[in-house]
Amino acid sequence: MSIDLQNEYGHVTISNEVISTVAGGAAVECYGIVGMASKKQLRDGLAEILRRENFSKGIVVRQDNDKIHIDMYIIVSYGTKISEVAHNVQNQVKYTLNKTVGLSVDSVNIYVQGVRVINA
16 A cells, blocks of 8 residues: 655655654654564564564554554553653654655554563
């Protein structure tokens, strides 16, 4: 699947993998994020951290009419306030996708798949 945009210069098609990579890169730079998790790991009970090339496994991009919705599955750091981390990720992902790809994202839904202790 892909996102189709129309502007005065023509037609632009952006693949979901590109959107996932940009959104995942923006998310992992936020304070309190350990990494991205796969959306299908709840059955195992373990959340594995995804590498940059696999961010599309932890992000779902949906398009309803002209609205774009993103579901992100993340792992947060122990000791951080989860609601603040999620809010920061939402703002950062919306901002980054708007500036780099030119997409206006309607919603960013955050699903916390795990909490990890980071050894300093």
